[in-house]
Amino acid sequence: MKKFLLTLSALVLSTSVMAATATGSGQVRRVDNGKIIIKQSAITSLNIPAGSFAYHITPSLASKVAAGDEVNFTVEVKNNEYYITQINK
Numbered sequence: 001m002k003k004f005l006l007t008l009s010a011l012v013l014s015t016s017v018m019a020a021t022a023t024g025s026g027q028v029r030r031v032d033n034g035k036i037i038i039k040q041s042a043i044t045s046l047n048i049p050a051g052s053f054a055y056h057i058t059p060s061l062a063s064k065v066a067a068g069d070e071v072n073f074t075v076e077v078k079n080n081e082y083y084i085t086q087i088n089k
Contacts, residue, residue, distance in 0.1 A: 019076045019077055019078045020045075020046060020076070020077045021074060021075065021076045021077075021085070022043050022045045022046045022074070022075055023043075023072065023073065023074050023075075024038070024040050024041065024043045024048075024072070024073055024074075024075060025040060025041065025070070025071065025072045025073070026038040026039050026040030026041065026070075026071065026073075027039045027040075027068065027069070027070055027071070028065050028066065028067055028068065028069045028071055029052055029067060030067055031057070031062045031065060031066065031067065034056060034057065034058075034059070034062075035054050035055065035056060035057065036054070036055050036057040036062060036065070036084060036087075037052055037053070037054050037055075038052070038053060038055065038071065038073070039051065039052045040052075040053060043075065046075065046077060046082075048075075048082075053082070054082075055073075055075060055082045055083060055084045056081060056082065056083045056084065057083070057084040057087070058084075061084055061085075061086075061087050064087060064088075064089070065087055065089065069089050070089065071087050071088060071089055072087070072088050073086060073087040073088070074086040074087075
């Protein structure tokens, strides 16, 4: 019974922390201090309208792009925050 409850708890926790992801494309406007601003088309699956939008980005991903670059990217939503998890020119 204890093993069952542990398994059930793990399953519930894993589904509650699953993040929504989607892909987008646009032009990098600015990269600064862990944030990137991209002028993009709408990402309807995440209710993100077309326009300029700020995302969190890691330094290693940020080093791949610069202002003016046309990019394709993957965004993940965690706790109502938007994170770039992949980005390519």
